[in-house]
Amino acid sequence: MIWIEGQQSKSVADFGTWTNPLHTFPLNSINLLSLYLLPTPSSWLASLRCLLCRYFISRWLELCRLRKTTLMPMERRVQAMLLNFVLASFVFLILIRDGNAGITSSFIRSEWPAVDIPLDHEAFAVPKGYNAPQQVHITQGDYDGKAVIISWVTPDEPGPSHVQYGTSENKFQTSAEGTVANYTFYEYKSGYIHHCLIEGLEYKTKYYYRIGSGDSSRQFWFETPPKVDPDAAYKFGIIGDLGQTFNSLSTLEHYVQSGAETVLYVGDLSYADRYQYNDVGLRWDTWGRFIERSTAYYPWIWSAGNHEIDYMPYMGEVVPFKNYLHRFTTPFLASHSSSPLWYAVRRASAHIIVLSSYSPFVKYTPQYMWLQEELKRVDREKTPWLIVLMHVPLYNSNGAHYMEGESMRSVFESWLIQYKVDVIFAGHVHAYERSYRISNVDYNITGGNRYPIPDKSAPVYITVGDGGNQEGLAAKFLDPQPEYSAFREASYGHSTLEIKNRTHAIYHWNRNDDGKKVPTDSFVLRNQYWGSNRRRRKLKHFLLTVMDEVVNM
Numbered sequence: 001m002i003w004i005e006g007q008q009s010k011s012v013a014d015f016g017t018w019t020n021p022l023h024t025f026p027l028n029s030i031n032l033l034s035l036y037l038l039p040t041p042s043s044w045l046a047s048l049r050c051l052l053c054r055y056f057i058s059r060w061l062e063l064c065r066l067r068k069t070t071l072m073p074m075e076r077r078v079q080a081m082l083l084n085f086v087l088a089s090f091v092f093l094i095l096i097r098d099g100n101a102g103i104t105s106s107f108i109r110s111e112w113p114a115v116d117i118p119l120d121h122e123a124f125a126v127p128k129g130y131n132a133p134q135q136v137h138i139t140q141g142d143y144d145g146k147a148v149i150i151s152w153v154t155p156d157e158p159g160p161s162h163v164q165y166g167t168s169e170n171k172f173q174t175s176a177e178g179t180v181a182n183y184t185f186y187e188y189k190s191g192y193i194h195h196c197l198i199e200g201l202e203y204k205t206k207y208y209y210r211i212g213s214g215d216s217s218r219q220f221w222f223e224t225p226p227k228v229d230p231d232a233a234y235k236f237g238i239i240g241d242l243g244q245t246f247n248s249l250s251t252l253e254h255y256v257q258s259g260a261e262t263v264l265y266v267g268d269l270s271y272a273d274r275y276q277y278n279d280v281g282l283r284w285d286t287w288g289r290f291i292e293r294s295t296a297y298y299p300w301i302w303s304a305g306n307h308e309i310d311y312m313p314y315m316g317e318v319v320p321f322k323n324y325l326h327r328f329t330t331p332f333l334a335s336h337s338s339s340p341l342w343y344a345v346r347r348a349s350a351h352i353i354v355l356s357s358y359s360p361f362v363k364y365t366p367q368y369m370w371l372q373e374e375l376k377r378v379d380r381e382k383t384p385w386l387i388v389l390m391h392v393p394l395y396n397s398n399g400a401h402y403m404e405g406e407s408m409r410s411v412f413e414s415w416l417i418q419y420k421v422d423v424i425f426a427g428h429v430h431a432y433e434r435s436y437r438i439s440n441v442d443y444n445i446t447g448g449n450r451y452p453i454p455d456k457s458a459p460v461y462i463t464v465g466d467g468g469n470q471e472g473l474a475a476k477f478l479d480p481q482p483e484y485s486a487f488r489e490a491s492y493g494h495s496t497l498e499i500k501n502r503t504h505a506i507y508h509w510n511r512n513d514d515g516k517k518v519p520t521d522s523f524v525l526r527n528q529y530w531g532s533n534r535r536r537r538k539l540k541h542f543l544l545t546v547m548d549e550v551v552n553m
């Protein structure tokens, strides 16, 4: 079953067993007390409703028992009828309200423990041959998808930094020259890290490429996206907080099978900072080899999380993002950004904005100033889909990292609504959660509304911090589930966003269910710009096309 925005139905078929906290509210002194202690008016109402509902049900059952055992007088019969009517009204009202209630999945996973894969496991296998290129990964190299950055590491000596490439297998007619550098982290010395930009590619074309030299050279391929076009169909995968456990491996294998063409990565990559001294660098290397099965062929659009900061003063390492920035480059200059940590790319029909949760973002900072300008550059006539990536979610009803995104929300939320962002993907919280379209822009410290409210202009917020890293799952959700939360589940997985055209996209979250990929949460995402008033947009588009033709005659 797929949910359509604004028409969420509530079949349990797709979710296995689940419980809504509002329905599991026993009538006892604790809950009576909670009526006075619960934090939001919605919780008050929910609690009151449950209490009244339970009272009427108990009275009705009592009357049913009486009717069976005794001959009821007319007065009691009328009373019973009235009670039936009131009860039916309550049930009706509950059903209406629960049309928008969120779901907390009760799925409990029982899989592998959250420990990293051993160093000698084949998932980290070093390619054969002297100085063979390893840790190969590609990302978009320009603003519009006609360039690719290919990165790799040579372990023994620098070797060549050029990439040979072409459109036929084993025929590499063209070559591009890259750069090479290495660095130290404590006493760890990195391999030689190469980055090579390949520009001027054709859209929607398969390219084969070769790196390294002699018998140790290796060949891979990638496909460029379709031309930037409002109706270009494209399928993105979304992964966050992956790490390098067997759960991470399950997520990665499921993503590879998904048919998605590019990963939108929402931060926290290797979790190498869980180690110390030379093992930090070592675990960055294993992660590079671990993800190569996907990243050598499919571009991953990177954003950074807290596990990329690697601030370790006791080891003399105080430069933030040192390992990450040496290894993972981004096309930030193409979007006029001053840092690889925040930037934008356009791919097919999507404009993707990457933000850095751990870089300054308040007013007058470079990230703030850049985002202000980048949002003005978004042209929904060319790229109807506006997607934002960040690591820390702005809305999160999990006990883990609760409210950590509040400072960024207070700075950027009004822009996200003004520019009608379609969807915001985040990680950080090791669970899955999807929100309804809500906003809280009126909140301020001197008064105003303190609660998120339904807002058709607001983005959908999706947290996909469930890649499978060694820190395990964040299983303690706030109870009761806030009204802005549509679906949440504490288990591992990944998402896909399949853009069909300028108006609609299909979203899936796929749970790793004991090694199997299980589509668990799905809905049809309606475009914020084109979906709301398609006819008017179509007319505007038609008139602009005609005017273009007239001008060019």
Ligand SMILES: [Fe+2]
Binding pocket: 268, 305, 306, 307, 391, 427, 428, 429
């Ligand atoms: Fe994180």
